[in-house]
Amino acid sequence: MKKVIVIGGGISGLSTAWLLRDKARRAGIELDLTLLEKEATPGGKIRSIREEGYLCEWGPNGFLDSKPQTLDLCGAIGVGGSLHRSNDNARKRFIYTGGELHRLPENGPSFLKSGLISWPGKLRLALEPTPFIARAPGGDESLAAFGRRRLGQEALDKLIAPMVSGIFAGDPETMSLNSCFPRIAELEREYGGLIRAMVMLARKKKKEVAEGKVVSSAAGPGGVLTSFREGIQFLTDALNASLGDIVQTGIQVTAVEQGQSAPYRLQCSDGREYEADVVIVASPAFAAAEMLSGCDDTLATILRQIPYASMTVVCFGYERDRIGHPLDGFGYLIPKKEGCSILGTLWDSSMFENRAPQGKVLLRSMMGGACFPQYVTLSDDEVRTRVMKDLKDVMGITADPSFVRIFRHEQAIPQYTVGHGQRLAGLEERLKGHAGLILTGNSYRGIGLNDCVAAAQRASDEVLTLLGQ
Template sequence: MSGPPGAAGDAPAVAVVGGGIAGLAAAWELAGGGAPGTPGTPGARVTVLEADGRLGGKIERRHFAGRHVDLGPDAFVARRPEAVELCQELGLGDELVTPAETAAYVMAGGRLRRLPAGLALGVPTRLGPLARSGILSPAALARAALDVVLPRHAGAAPSDAAVGPLVAGRLGRQVVERLADPLVGGIHAGSVEEMSAAAVFPDLLRAAGQGGSLMRRLRPPAPSGAPAPVFRSLRGGLAALVDHLAEALGRAGVELRTGCEVRRLERRGRWVLDTADGAPLEADAVVLAVPAPRAAALVAPHDAGLAELLGALSYASVTLVTLRFATGDVPPLPPGTGYLVPRTGGAMVTACTWMSAKWPELARPGDVLVRASLGRFGDDRALAMDDDALVGRAVAELTPALGLRGGPTDAMVARFPLAFPQYTVGHLDRVAAMEQAAGRLGGLALAGAALRGVGIPACIASGRRAARSVVGHLEGPGWR
C-alpha cells in the first residue's frame, strides 16, 4: 500500500461497517493494532460506521441496582488466544479477571445436577463422574456405557455432519438431550440436531470419523498442574474492552461514527457508502462486520449469489432478564456460576447465571443478582411478550429451580434480535464460498459472528482476518 502515514490525501480509505467487536477488531488491525503510537501502520484512513448510538454491538453494559452489569456477553473463553491478546495489546493484561466459581449445573429430573468432570464441550468422556452426577436415568446411563463396546464403524470421515446424531449414535439420545444440546447447542441458542460439527465441534467430527468410542477419543489428557482458567473477562465487565478499544482507535486516528447506518453500498470506481447521517463516504476497501441479513442487503446489488448465501443464514433471538433479589429470598445457591435447561421440558428459560456469585465485583451485601436467558432457535415466544410478562415468566421458572421465597426487587430486560447465527451442516463450505465471492468484488471482506465462530475471540479473529484481506487487496497491483 502506498502513502506515508499522515498523508491523508494519498492514503487509501477503508470503511468498516459495524462497530461490534468484529468491526472494532478489524479497525484495530487496520490501524496497526498492537503497535501503539504507530497510527495506521498500513497508512490507511480508517472509518468505522455504526448504526447504533454506541459502539460494541452485542457487548453492552447498563447501570442496574447500583452497579454496571454486562447485558449480554460477560466473558470469553481463554482457550483461544485472540481476546486475551487483544486485551494485552491494549495494555489491559492486569485487568483480566476470572469467574470466582467454575462449577455449573443442568436441570435434570426436576433438580439441578452438577455437570460431571471430564466433559468435552457437552460430551461425557468418563463414565464414573457421569454416573455420579445423576443427570442420566439408569437406562440412559447403561446406553451411554455401550459407547465403549459398540462396533467401531470407522469409515471415510464425512466433511461435516450434525452434532446431535453423531453423539446419539454412540452415547444415546439422553446424552444429547441433557448434555450435548444444552451445552453445545446452548452456545448458539440452537439445536444440535442440525448443527454443523465441522463448525462448532471439529474434534467430535474427527473422533467420529476415526470410529470407536467417542468417550475415549474425546477424553482430555490428565491435567498437569493447576487448571488454566476457562473463561476470562475484564475488571469493570466485558464492556470495558469496547471502551478501551474505542479509546485506542481514536488515539490511532480511526474515525468512529455512531448513529450512522450504512444504507447502500455503491461502486463508482471507489466504494461509496450511503449513510443515514447524510454524509456519504468514499472508500477504497470495505469490511462488512454486520449480521448476515444486513450484509446481504448491502451486497445484493453487486452479487446476488453472495446475498443469497448471506440471507439464507437463520438467526435465533434471545432475551436476557436480570433480576435482583433480597438475600433472604434466595436460599444459599450451590457453588457455581449457574445452570442450563434442556429444551425437552418446554421451559422458556434456557440458562440462568448467578451473576453476583460468578463476578465478585457485582456482589453486594443484602442482595443476589441472577440473569435468566430466554428463547432459542425455534422458540420465539419471548418476542410476543412485553417486559413485565417476561419478568413474570422468568421468575416463575426460576422459583422452583432455586427455591426462591419472594419476588425480585429490580428487573431489567434486554432483547437481542439476530442474536446467534445458526451454523447448520455445510456452514463452513458456504462461508468459504461467501468469502471468495466477497473477495471477487474487489476490496470487500466479511467479518463477524456469521462466519467462523460466535464467541468473542472468534469474532476478533474474523475482524482481523478481514482487515488483512483488504490490506492485501490494497497492496496488490492496480487497486485504484
C-alpha cells in the same frame, strides 16, 4: 494512501480496525482508515449496565481465557492489567432434570456417581468406543444426529441439547456439527471415537505436563470466564477510545456499490457517500445482505440464508437472605424436555463478586432461542411471571425480585445450521470477484468473543496482503 472503511462498530469491527491500524503502522503502510457505526455508541451487543448497584450484561458476559486472541488484544491496548477472572464457583455447572439440579461431572468417577444420566443411559455411553457405533456419514451432520449416533438419546437430551442452547441458543436438530464443533468432528475422524480421543489426549497432556511443556490448569470447562470489574463493555470502550476519531457514529450504511473513482462507493441513510479501496463489513449477515444486494445479489442471497435466533435476557436482583439456595456455581441449563420457559440461569454475582450490592445477588436468565422464537414478543409482565415460576421450580425461590431488567434481542445469535460450510464456500467464491471486499464477524466461523477477535486478525491480515500486492 489507500482508503479503508470498516462497517460496524461491535467487537468485530472495533478489533479489526485496531489490529489493522497497528499492523499497518508496524509495516510502515499509511492508511486512511474509518469505522462507520450506525448507533450513537459503539460496542454492538456488548453493553454493561450499572443500575442500583447491579451490573447487568446486555449481551455476552465475558470470554474464556483458554485461547490467546482476546488476551493478546487486551495486552496490546493496555488493559491486560484490568482483567477480572471469575472465581472458582464458575467451575461448578449444573443441569436441571427430573426435578433437581445435577452438577455436571468433571471426571469418570464423578460421572458414575452422578444421577444426571440413568444407568441405561450410562451403559449406552459406555458403548461409544466400540465398533458397533455407526461411522460418521459423508457430508454435514446435525448435532442431534451425531448425539444419537455416538452417545444415545438420553445424552443428547440431557447433555448435548442444553449445551447447544447455552452456547448458540440453537436447536440441535438443525445445527451443524462441522460448523459448530469442528474439533469434535475432527476427533472422531482421527481417533475413531470421542472416549478414545479423550483418553489419548489425556495421556498426551499428562506426558507434556511431566516434561514441563505445558502447565496443568484448574480452569473450568474451556478455560476461565474472564471480564473486567466494570463489565465486558470496558473492552469495547477501550478500543473505541484508542481509535479516536477513526470511529464515526450515527452513520448507517445502506448500500455498498461498485465505485467509479475508487473500487467501492458507500451510500448512507442521511445522504452521505464515501469512497473506499477496501471495505470490511463487520455487521451481522442479515445487515450485510441488505448493504450488498446492489453490489452482488447472489452474495446477498447466501448471506440471507444464515438464520438468527432471538434471545431475551432477564436480570433479577434479590436480597441474599431471601434466597435459600447456596448459589455456589456458574448456573444451570435446562433441557427442552423439562418444559420450562427459560433456557437456563447464570448466578452472575457468584462468579464475579462485584455484580450485586452487598447483601444482594444477581441472577441472569435466558429465554427464547431457536426452539422458542415467540418468547421475544412476550410482555414484560409475562416474562417476569414465567421466569419467577421457573426459578421457584428449579431453585425454590418464592420471593419477588427487588430488581428486574429485561433486554430483548430479536436477532441475537447466528445459527450455523446444516449446510453452513457450503454457504461459507459460496461466499468465498463470490468474494473472489470483489477484490477488497471482506466479511468478518460472528456470522461465519465462531460466535464467541474470542472467535470475533480471531476473525478480526484474519481480516486485518487479508487487508495488508491486498495492499502489499
